[in-house]
Amino acid sequence: MQVPGLFEYERAADVADAIALLDRLGDEARVVAGGHSLLPMMKLRLANPEYLIDINDLVDELGYILVASDAVRIGAMVRHRQMLESDDLAKVFPIFRDAERVIADPVVRNRGTIGGSLCQADPAEDLTTVCSVVGAVCVIRGPTGVREVPMDEFLVGPYETAVRSNEILVEVRVPRTPPEHPGSSAYSKVERRVGDWAIAAAGAALWLDEDRIGGASVGLTAVEPDAERVAAIGDFLRGQPITEETFHRAGELAGQACEPVADPRGTAAYKRHLADELTVRSLRTAADRAVVPRTEA
Structure with missing residues (x-):
């Protein structure tokens, strides 16, 4: 039976707490929300973090989809199922619903998040392509403040992103075209x-x-x-x-x-x-x- 290596577990109370934990625990800490990519990698010993920081309590802060006239803002803790079922999102960017319909299965869609998908940076991951196509900007927060990183700079390489070890992705922002240009x-x-x-x-x-x-x-x-x-x-x-x-x-x-x-x-x-x-x-x-x-x- 494949089991992960030993690790210590922390549960963040809010975004500020998660950042503080990451800053204190260093490079060997990993954030986990749905865990459908990270945990299998840990079982195969492809990932061996010393600490796991559970951010599921951050859903009240980061579980939103806000559609405005200039942009759509999606919190990093939004689950796949929320994006699949959001009519407001589908009206302006139907590409998200198209992708969510073919992502994994209900178990994964109920727990997996957009933030986890993007931070995994798997070359076969659907939402990575979706966010690149719509020109999304990733909002990253760390001890020194907030950074906005375009998707083409967010993806550094396979399984590697611009998020530093003491930072967390908090939002995906997608600009909208002017109404005169459908x-x-x-x-x-x-x-x-x-x-x-x-x-x-x-x-x-x-x-x-x-x-x-x-x-x-x-x-x-x-x-x-x-x-x-x-x-x-x-x-x-x-x-x-x-x-x-x-x-x-x-x-x-x-x-x-x-x-x-x-x-x-x-x-x-x-x-x-x-x-x-x-x-x-x-x-x-x-x-x-x-x-x-x-x-x-």
Whole structure:
């Protein structure tokens, strides 16, 4: 039976207390909320923290979804289930509901949090791609104050983020496009079975300028994307007409912008094909939603 190594347990009373504990206990302390990624890693001895700081009591401080005219603010302790069920969130960023529908299973969705997902920084994690696509900013709090870090700077590498050992992610802030430029978003995923990690997935967000794409962003999951080449897809889409030809060219660029590794889930060629097709699907859905606003995602 796989069991984690020995560790000491602390339960934070609030955000300030969690930061104080992290500052005092040092690099060997880890924060835990849902624990669905950290605890399995501890059982396999891939992670061996000396201290676990339970932050579940912080839900009153960090368990909010606030939709305003300029941005959506999501507290780091918001559970997957809250995002799945939030109609207010789905109306402005349906990509979150798309992703939450295909994340794991009800057990994980009931306990896992957006903060935990982002801080895990798993290359196959859906919300990491979602937040990158919508241009989210991560709000990080530590002993010296608050920092705002864009997603492309928040993700330092696989399983590594910009959050320092004595800091905690407290909020994800997503800017909204002006009302005169209708926009929307979508996420598409292929998995071996329901709730599994993605074989490949793609997200897209765009806003319209009359009959053309005013701006767009694409993100890929689990296919080793090249950040610069993926960003170039958005550059290509800007100013293009809203046509199948445009979407298919963007899909071709997505397939060329990744270097997936063959594994039991599929060959590299198959995963590139999925990156292409899922990008087309996400862009098409996002454009449809932008042109014909929906009351529910």
